[in-house]
Amino acid sequence: MTNTIFAERKDQVHRKGEEPFQMACDKESLAGAVSQRACVFCGSRVVLYPITDALHLVHGPIGCAVYTWDIRGALSSGLELHRHSYSTDLQESDVIFGGEDKLYRALTQLIDRINPKAAFVYSTCIVGIIGDDLAGVCRKVEREKGIPVIPVESEGFKGNKRAGYNAACRAMFQLVGTASTDDISPLSVNILGDFNLAGEIWIVREYLERMGVHVVANITGDGRVDDLRRAHGAALNLVQCSGSTIDLAKMMEEKYGVPFLRVSYFGVEDMADSLYKIADFFKDVDPQVMERTKALVRDELSELYPKLKEYRKALEGKKAAIYVGGAFKAFSLVKAFRHLGMTVELVGSQTGTEEDYKELHEITDPGTIIVDDSNPLELSSFLQEKDVDIFVGGVKERPIAYKLGVGFCDHNHERKEALEGFVGMLNFAKEVYSTVMSPVWRFTPRKRALYSKALETDVCHEIKAIEN
């Protein structure tokens, strides 16, 4: 096992209970290690992507735009501009002579053609090198077209995904505070760090509605430019998803005095806790809000628990591994698996912070492997060592699990099943059940030995018995 781990990465892997907790993280990925991480551009792109009525123009060669075309299952209740892929498709001559002119023409044409509420212009590696004045072009087009045109400083090589989150937050912050906040209820929030995958933000909004809390802006799932512009009028920011939008919440707190709460909508405990925290925040403004929240949680749980019990019966004692982008989601997943009677043998993330890993260390059982910025060789060896029944990750992790005959649940941005909210916990249980309990594993090389009894090789005997 140890042979699989690079010497340079030894301190990014921890086995709980073996030694005092200490973990390195937030490092540049090791060259040649096949990190599962993407780049700065990716961080910005995934955060801003679900803003549905903005133009998202990628300034760079074609690859960056094409690999991010319609990849998130971020649903929209209105326009779907975000589901297109727009690129300046830089060519060799642009690299030599500069891409500003092409960018200007591309932007103005696209704005005329699709009439967006705002435009985000993403910088890519090469733009950082050839030195195009992105901000200058954006300012010019903004003046001419009369819509916000915002440069996103997302040159791929300038850090990792987290730097991209930050660039996205800075871009969005340029919109915040540019529209009137009249008529906003004192019981109001912005939802940050939810991307409306499989319609999840609609589940959360419905809960908030039942509590009597209004939502000003979705940031960014099913997001709208005009909502972002008045987001500073909300009484509270709800921040889910550790890295991606916390920077925006902090900026809004500093400039507009909007406080924030960290929440999670995954799993029963975290979902309920989050709603109670929100109710508690508003208890002075509306004394009834806590009652309504309690009623909501009660109603949801009384419907959920009996159904969940069935799944738990089947899944009790099964083993899980988790490798996700942000560590915050991992916290909720550890608890969710516990709720299903399952143990977590491996948990890791691409971009967790020291605090994140400390918390993971606290909530996991002894023997659990905790890993930062892992790679296929490590992950596959951990899966084999721990002999898990399910691996939770994204598209890049799926074939590692399947090749080894391990079940899989997509908890990344391509998922098509809503996993948030109380109903999401039920969907999650169904997802886990559908893979862990599938009959196919018995045929895989890893499990075949456990299922030695095959079908009768000669059925003549059986047929005779029936015929007689």
Add this chain to the structure above:
Amino acid sequence: MKSKPLKTEKEPYVATTDSCKQCAPLGACLAFKGVEGSVPFLHGSQGCATYMRRYVISHFREPLDIASSSLGEKHAIYGGGPNLKLGLKNVMAKYHCGLIGVATTCLTETIGDDTPRLVKEFRNEFADELECHGNPSIVNVSTPSYAGSHVDGFHSAVRAIVDQLASNVQAVENTLNLFPGFVSPADIRYLKEIVHDFGINPVVLPDISETLDGPAAAEYEKIPSGGTPIASIKGMGTALSSIEFGRCLANSMSAANVLEDRFNVRSRRLGTPIGLRETDIFMDALEEVTCRETPVKYELERGRLVDSYVDGHKYISGKKAVIYGDPDMVVALASFLTEIGIKPVLCATGAKSQLFKTAIKAVTEEILDEIPKILDDVDFYDIEETAEELKPDVLIGSSKGYKLSRKWNIPLIRLGFPIHDRFGAQRICQLGYKGTQDLFDMIVNAVIQAKQDRSPIGYTYI
């Protein structure tokens, strides 16, 4: 009097909307993936490798490791050499590979890294480590993402592999070099079977038949088994002949040409064998190389295919198809559709290709009265604009045409790359008589189903 301004053509859109191509390094990684024991390696920022892995995995549903030199800001300023070398060393140490295929990216091409020189330095500086890890080959190819498309990246990498590894020192017996282009694992399995049945040994480059469509495993294979053996590549200079598919493949991009120029191995450039006529040409070439007749098995496949053309022709007669994708696949499909009586009203590719137009003309003019609309260097916005007024009955191409199929309520036959919204892309066989047969059945059935679905009667007998 002022003259009226001349009516000008509509200004073409500067931006690319919904691209019909991917970038060159992706093509290179796919080509490297078809060599035994090989690890593709991108010299650039970490994101490129991860994005491409994600994109390709969604098509093949197989593990796909692409290493990266993971350049950060300081490397972009001071040069990526040290990280490239560190990365190569790490890949060598952990993967025990036979080949590392280094492709550049826009970043490293622009900051001016001299990758061939860096690789050479690496070979000198780390000679002991190389020795200790079984002397893996290192092939490098220049694939700046701002030039060409994934198609160019693919061919450049194949050519680089041949250019940097092939020789005529170790003679191999009775082999045929086959450069099929970017086709599916199932296609490659079938091609190998055909060549074997002619009594010779195929050296197919790249061979992704197992590396991107492998069996379930008990132990995780760091590098999936299969791929063109490096020894076979080294012996390519002594083969009987080379066959290379691609009517749109420029001579300067041809791997077979390298072998002909350097080792006098006769090169035959054929169209990608989809349909009767192109497959006949392929079989004729094999007859010529081996001095053998086409085995009965394939005569039968051919006979059944012709029989089915007859049985099915009325369902599809005069239907209009829009086809898009990699140039050589589109040309082959145009040839095939023409011979079954479907009009390819629009043939489009996202790649820039001067040969595309000529090739489409060449394969359609014998049968069609009117040459179809032919567009290269287009995106899906252009395809939609052009195709809308042509009122197609069917679309043929990658998953990315689904939005158009949904909008116009016409069937989409998923072929080529990427197929992200259906299952089994790696097992689609479309080459040769057998592949064409599958394709023909699929198209006829799609047309029948569209008719059945739209009919108020609900026919159960068609």
